[in-house]
Amino acid sequence: MRRSGQVAALSEVAGIIAAQRQSLAEAALEAMRTEIPGYAALVDEALLADVVAHVTEAVDVLSVSLARDRPVTDDDVAFVRPHAARRARQGMPLVDFMHALRIAHHVMWEAIADWAVHTTGGRDVALEACGLVMELINRGSTVAARAYVDEEQFLAVEGDRVRRDLLEDLIAGREPAPGPRLTAATKAGLHPDTPCAVVVAVPVGPVGDPYSLRSAASLLGQAAGDGSCADRAAAGRDSDRAGAARQGWAVCPGNP
Numbered sequence: 001m002r003r004s005g006q007v008a009a010l011s012e013v014a015g016i017i018a019a020q021r022q023s024l025a026e027a028a029l030e031a032m033r034t035e036i037p038g039y040a041a042l043v044d045e046a047l048l049a050d051v052v053a054h055v056t057e058a059v060d061v062l063s064v065s066l067a068r069d070r071p072v073t074d075d076d077v078a079f080v081r082p083h084a085a086r087r088a089r090q091g092m093p094l095v096d097f098m099h100a101l102r103i104a105h106h107v108m109w110e111a112i113a114d115w116a117v118h119t120t121g122g123r124d125v126a127l128e129a130c131g132l133v134m135e136l137i138n139r140g141s142t143v144a145a146r147a148y149v150d151e152e153q154f155l156a157v158e159g160d161r162v163r164r165d166l167l168e169d170l171i172a173g174r175e176p177a178p179g180p181r182l183t184a185a186t187k188a189g190l191h192p193d194t195p196c197a198v199v200v201a202v203p204v205g206p207v208g209d210p211y212s213l214r215s216a217a218s219l220l221g222q223a224a225g226d227g228s229c230a231d232r233a234a235a236g237r238d239s240d241r242a243g244a245a246r247q248g249w250a251v252c253p254g255n256p
Contacts, residue, residue, distance in 0.1 A: 009121070009122075009125040009128075010066045010067070010069055010125065010128060010129060010132075011066070011067050012125075013066050013112055013115060013125060013126075013129055014062075014063040014064070014065075014066035014067035015063075015067075016111070016112075016115050017059055017062065017063055017066075017108060017111050017112065018059065018060070018063040020059075020111055021056045021059040021060065021063075022052075022056065024055065024056075024059055024107050024108060024111055025052045025053075025055035025056045025059065025104075026052060027107050028055045028100075028103055028104045028107040029048065029051050029052055029055070031103045031106075031107065032051065032099075032100045032103050032104075035099070035103065036096050036099050036100060036103075037096070038092050038093055038096035039051070039092075039096065039100060047090065050083065050086060051100070053083075054079075054080070054083040054104070055104045055107075057079045057080075058079075058080075058104055058105075058108070058136070058140065059108060061076050061077060061079070061136065061140075062108055062132070062133065062136050064076075065132045065135075065136060066129060066132055069132075070132075071131070071132060071135040072132075072135055072136050072139055072140070073139070074139060074143060076139075077136070077139050077140045077143050077144075078143065080101075080140055080143055080144040080147065081143065081144075081147040082147075083144070084097065084143075084144045084145070084147035084148040084151065085147055085148070085150075085151040087148060088148045088151035088152045088155065089151065089155065094145070094148055094149070094152075097144070097148060098141065098144070098145065101137075101140065101141055101144055102137075102141075105133070105136065105137045105140070108133065109133055112126055112129055112133070113126060159184075162180045162181055162184050163184055165181055166181040166184050166185055169181060170185075170190075170196070175192070201216060203216075
């Protein structure tokens with residue numbers, strides 16, 4: 001149980017960082033762009049504004065935690081989920097995203113430490129605040145990483161579905177309609193006037209690993225001269241794809 005003076009001091013710290021929320025967020029963004037290649041490469045103003053908004057929300061949550069002398073909960077840090085999902089969709093590596101979170105938390109802690117150095121009795125208050133800051137770091141990072149991985153897994157499943165559908169179009173001689181399948185074909189280097197080769201391989205033994213067909217199709221594509229195949233392997237989940245699932249299919253740019 002804290003003394004009333006300690007609680008009042010924590011409230012003062014909460015007010016200090018709340019008043020600096022925008023400058024702290026901008027300082028965090030600057031540090032991220034200095035230290036993290038993925039963030040240094042960001043040029044879209046909307047994306048940069050989203051990063052700043054993420055940090056300001058974190059400052060707000062910490063301010064409330066300090067003012068109420070109460071550790072944050074998972075609900076308090078739920079704001080990180082949409083930001084984490086957006087980073088996953090943008091292709092920001094998880095290691096870069098987690099690095100950015102650490103920078104944001106460090107900037108907030110530095111603001112508290114700076115106040116403590118210039119305030120009588122501030123060091124003791126900073127020690128009291130430390131536990132609340134650490135709880136924000138712990139919970140915020142855990143929720144953010146979980147949300148990122150969930151979105152990444154969703155994108156992987158969606159990408160597999162698009163590539164399987166594209167493969168079926170190509171095998172059937174259908175031109176992909178505008179949309180995800182055409183985009184996937186373009187990314188794979190497949191255009192209307194691009195010569196293609198279809199490579200079919202049959203496993204000589206049991207396939208226990210669900211990723212074996214994908215790896216095999218990728219190797220076949222590389223052997224054909226181009227690793228950017230339209231589909232690494234058709235791991236079908238219904239009868240229409242059963243034949244492809246039993247084999248390794250790869251459609252690659254190149255001369256038949």
